[in-house]
Amino acid sequence: MRAVLLTAVLALGMATTAFAAGTGSVRLFVRHDVSDYTTWRKAYDGFDATRRKLGVTAQAVYRSVDNANDITVTHDFRTVEAARAFVASPELKAAMEKSGVTGAPKVWITTPAGSASASASGVRMFVRHTAADYAAWRKGYDAFDATRRTLGVTGQAVYRGADDPNDITASHDFKTAAAAKAFAASPELKAAMEKAGVTGPPAIWFTTRVVR
Numbered sequence: 001m002r003a004v005l006l007t008a009v010l011a012l013g014m015a016t017t018a019f020a021a022g023t024g025s026v027r028l029f030v031r032h033d034v035s036d037y038t039t040w041r042k043a044y045d046g047f048d049a050t051r052r053k054l055g056v057t058a059q060a061v062y063r064s065v066d067n068a069n070d071i072t073v074t075h076d077f078r079t080v081e082a083a084r085a086f087v088a089s090p091e092l093k094a095a096m097e098k099s100g101v102t103g104a105p106k107v108w109i110t111t112p113a114g115s116a117s118a119s120a121s122g123v124r125m126f127v128r129h130t131a132a133d134y135a136a137w138r139k140g141y142d143a144f145d146a147t148r149r150t151l152g153v154t155g156q157a158v159y160r161g162a163d164d165p166n167d168i169t170a171s172h173d174f175k176t177a178a179a180a181k182a183f184a185a186s187p188e189l190k191a192a193m194e195k196a197g198v199t200g201p202p203a204i205w206f207t208t209r210v211v212r
Contacts, residue, residue: 025057025112027159028075028083029169031205032096032105037069043099044073045212050091051075055082062124062207065177072126072207080162083109109162110169113138116157119173124209125180128169129193129202134160137168140196147188148172152179180206 034040044061051059056075064070077083086092087107096105108128131137141158148156154173161167174180183189184204193202 026077026080026083026162027110027112028077028086029108029110029159030073030075030105032071033067033102034069034071035100035102037063037071040069040071040099040101041210043095047091047095050095051086054086054089054091056086061210061212062126063210065123065206065208070205072205080109080111083162108167108169110159110167111162113158113160113168116155118155118157118171119175122154122208123174123177123180124207125172125174125184125204126169126207127172127202127204128167129198130164130200131166131168132197132199134166134168137166137196137198140192141170144188144192144196147192148183151183151186151188153183177206 041061055077057078058076060074062072062074064072075083075086077086087109113134138158152174154175155171156173157171159169161169172180172183174183184206
């Protein structure tokens with residue numbers, strides 16, 4: 001586990017800080033599997049005071065609708081540097097090991113891109129992919145807004161990678177998992193992504209938020 005976390009830290013350490021200047025918030029995404037959610041949650045909640053001390057200003061926990069031990073966590077910071085320092089902290093490494101994280105965690109730092117809306121409940125679909133050019137992708141994404149609504153999207157947000165502005169993470173909210181999965185499988189979405197210049201296969205997963 002220590003070797004895995006070190007690899008993630010080194011990768012993040014290569015990130016440019018160009019997007020830190022002038023931004024009011026930074027979002028750190030962490031996705032990993034755990035051996036047991038209940039055990040993990042107890043350790044996660046016990047780490048709350050330390051998180052705050054290390055610069056976390058807000059957080060959220062999501063569980064996959066298909067695998068309750070597949071966890072996505074977001075942590076907000078004021079700067080990219082603060083997020084990177086948190087990822088590199090020995091306190092975080094120890095907490096993840098204690099909580100039963102298994103396999104290699106996926107860790108990436110982002111900044112918000114444009115306005116966002118969100119639903120208070122329901123299912124959140126995360127999509128992470130790379131675009132050939134963010135400006136062209138954004139034009140296609142915005143043009144697809146009415147169709148997204150028709151296909152059941154009730155809220156959305158877009159984030160750009162702090163180390164690669166063409167590394168895009170988007171969230172889309174739905175009333176049900178069935179609606180989210182139908183959207184992900186829709187020919188309209190496939191065509192829109194191709195037109196927008198998405199490169200490589202996107203990572204798509206479906207979650208529900210867990211409120212303490």
